[in-house]
Amino acid sequence: MCDTDFYDFIANEYDIMQSDLDPKAWALFVHKLVNTYSTKSTKGEGNQGKKVLCDLGCGTGLVDVEFDSIGYEVIGIDKSLAMLNKATQLCAMKRKRILFINQDITKLDLHGSVDVFVSLLDTVNHLDNLGSLSVLLEKVKLFMNPDGVFVFDLATPKHFKKTLGNNVFFEDYDEFTLLWANSYDTKTKTNEAELTIFRARDDGTYDRMDGQIEEKCFSISQITKLAKKNGLIVAGVYGDLEFCPPRKEDERVFIVLKKEESK
Ligand SMILES: C[S@@+](CC[C@H](N)C(=O)[O-])C[C@H]1O[C@@H](n2cnc3c(N)ncnc32)[C@H](O)[C@@H]1O
Known part of the structure; x- marks a missing residue:
């Protein structure tokens, strides 16, 4: 079991905070990348020849429920038990295994x-x-089938520096109010989000929760070097949910890694 972290505290609020997310569009985009880059085998190693998909930090x-609907056998991994509890509830509701x-x-x-x-x-x-990123890539290489792919997204320097920057944000949802004091250190390329959540109790008073989420800004060239070090290659780099190279204004990019020997 892993230590408690801030995601354990915001698990109940997380889906509301992501209400703009279109999970089906994300799953279909990733599926198209998988079909583009995983060309040798049509059958996966899962039950009934399904491809086994492992979501690292599944929240x-x-x-994941959308990947299941597409036809993958899905494994979700997360260090937050509270996030996984929410995931388990969602699966039960959607009748997914x-x-x-x-x-x-x-x-x-x-x-396996x-x-x-x-x-x-x-x-x-x-x-x-x-x-830590290098260790992750080493593990991915170890557990990935020869024709496998690793698809992930990264928030861009533009997202951290310009959109978040050193600013304060707030969002007043029906269920809770979120305050977000952001700071980005351009030298260490570290983003710190100091989050405060006020959640209304039935008696009209509020619960307050404070916590921090730290993120690092990694560049494509750093990813390329670490991939190579761990026997992987960058097979593709895409813009934000688009089948074209990243644009200057993109807030996120998608990267596809494959095993070096599968070239
Ligand atoms: C921004 S959320 C994304 C959740 C999910 N991927 C989604 O699409 O909604 C980041 C998630 O990664 C998890 N996480 C961060 N670092 C992790 C680690 N080292 N090991 C496992 N899970 C991690 C957090 O607990 C959290 O659930």
């Missing part, structure tokens, strides 16, 4: 190999440093 499972594992993705340990790894919505930016 509340919003995109997904295996959720409470694990730190930098200590990834699976019983996987056709597709994904890590979505800035999860890779949550890794502390290049060392």
